[in-house]
Amino acid sequence: MNHLEEYRRVVSDPSDYARQLQKTSGKKIIGYTCSYTPEEVIMAAGAHPLRLFGTKQNISLADSHLQSYCCSIVRGILEEGLSGRVDYLDGMVFPHTCDSMQRLSDIWRMNIPFGFHLDITLPVKLDTVSAKDYMIDVLKKFRDDLGRKLNVEISDEALQKAITTTNAIRQSIRAIYDIRNLYPQLMPGDDLYNIVRASMIMDRDRLAVMLAETAAELKERAAGAKPADMKRIMLAGGMCNQPDVYAMIEDAGGGIVWDDFCTGARYFTGLIDTGRDPLAGIGERLLNRVVCPAKHADLDGRARHIIGLVKEKNARGVIFLLFKFCDPHAFDYPYLKERLDEAGIPLMIAEVDDSLPAGGQLRTRFEAFLEML
Numbered sequence: 001m002n003h004l005e006e007y008r009r010v011v012s013d014p015s016d017y018a019r020q021l022q023k024t025s026g027k028k029i030i031g032y033t034c035s036y037t038p039e040e041v042i043m044a045a046g047a048h049p050l051r052l053f054g055t056k057q058n059i060s061l062a063d064s065h066l067q068s069y070c071c072s073i074v075r076g077i078l079e080e081g082l083s084g085r086v087d088y089l090d091g092m093v094f095p096h097t098c099d100s101m102q103r104l105s106d107i108w109r110m111n112i113p114f115g116f117h118l119d120i121t122l123p124v125k126l127d128t129v130s131a132k133d134y135m136i137d138v139l140k141k142f143r144d145d146l147g148r149k150l151n152v153e154i155s156d157e158a159l160q161k162a163i164t165t166t167n168a169i170r171q172s173i174r175a176i177y178d179i180r181n182l183y184p185q186l187m188p189g190d191d192l193y194n195i196v197r198a199s200m201i202m203d204r205d206r207l208a209v210m211l212a213e214t215a216a217e218l219k220e221r222a223a224g225a226k227p228a229d230m231k232r233i234m235l236a237g238g239m240c241n242q243p244d245v246y247a248m249i250e251d252a253g254g255g256i257v258w259d260d261f262c263t264g265a266r267y268f269t270g271l272i273d274t275g276r277d278p279l280a281g282i283g284e285r286l287l288n289r290v291v292c293p294a295k296h297a298d299l300d301g302r303a304r305h306i307i308g309l310v311k312e313k314n315a316r317g318v319i320f321l322l323f324k325f326c327d328p329h330a331f332d333y334p335y336l337k338e339r340l341d342e343a344g345i346p347l348m349i350a351e352v353d354d355s356l357p358a359g360g361q362l363r364t365r366f367e368a369f370l371e372m373l
């Protein structure tokens with residue numbers, strides 16, 4: 001299929017891609033750390049949003065600032081900054097989510113000499129009466145702060161244009177997920193992983209075109225396809241930084257039909273209403289999107305969401321990938337397990353960490369879980 005190689009190449013070396021983009025387009029590159037970042041505001045400023053996911057290199061420099069019991073994503077992002085490997089960044093944006101991300105923001109501000117630093121202090125509780133107004137105020141402040149740093153005016157028209165682009169991107173990724181949900185054999189899971197991840201790295205205008213083409217090609221392939229005999233699995237957790245996991249599950253006879261990662265379905269879920277004030281629309285999507293456990297809203301919402309997805313996507317079980325030392329998701333897991341047990345949905349948990357290769361032990365556990373289904 002067209003474009004798959006390009007997504008893969010970009011994902012294998014995001015910094016190389018970003019440096020090239022900076023050189024050829026002249027765009028400022030703005031790093032960010034979490035899917036609660038309003039990318040549209042960065043795009044409307046004429047800049048390029050680039051999500052950082054951690055590092056593939058050894059973590060050593062970050063150890064003098066963070067305890068080893070901090071998750072490898074946060075330690076990895078700091079390592080990239082301290083090593084200078086991301087010194088092309090013109091600025092870095094930190095939405096306030098989990099404690100580790102908040103501390104990363106402080107350490108970055110005090111220790112990284114390149115680029116500007118901005119915090120986005122999002123509401124912690126997302127479903128209170130005041131959360132909506134607060135969210136809009138936060139977004140307005142971010143628009144002003146970013147405009148000042150980049151010396152540009154961020155107009156409503158530019159915001160609407162950015163919203164149209166991100167809506168198109170989200171619709172195309174959803175279309176790809178929907179087809180794969182019916183026929184997971186048509187596209188290996190690691191290609192899907194690369195597509196979503198590339199969507200947070202690549203130039204969004206070009207990406208919107210590419211993704212529409214990828215979705216159309218997959219749709220063509222699906223014409224006449226027959227459902228495959230695979231054990232339908234849903235993945236859940238925070239982020240997924242382990243593409244190997246997809247192949248391991250598929251080799252064991254599983255088909256990954258959906259996920260609930262912030263580097264997956266949570267990234268594209270929910271479109272922004274275009275017929276209203278753009279910041280209000282962006283804020284509403286962030287408030288209404290299925291909640292990440294680093295935020296608070298509707299105590300039972302996440303369990304209902306996962307159970308609903310399992311039923312809707314006809315999954316036979318859930319594999320929960322838990323990042324080592326990720327407190328928000330570790331605290332969330334027992335209650336999710338209780339609710340999934342009550343609903344009779346088989347669930348397995350696998351602890352993952354960027355510094356550990358996803359090895360044989362994990363493969364055996366996936367095989368045993370799939371065997372049991």
Ligand code: SF4
Pocket residue numbers: 033034035036097098237238239262263292293294
């Ligand atoms: S899991 Fe939640 S806090 Fe962590 S990066 Fe994703 S959205 Fe942000």
Ligand code: SF4
Pocket residue numbers: 071072073074098099100101238239294323325326327328329
């Ligand atoms: S939500 Fe978890 S995995 Fe994500 S940055 Fe925070 S502690 Fe790390």
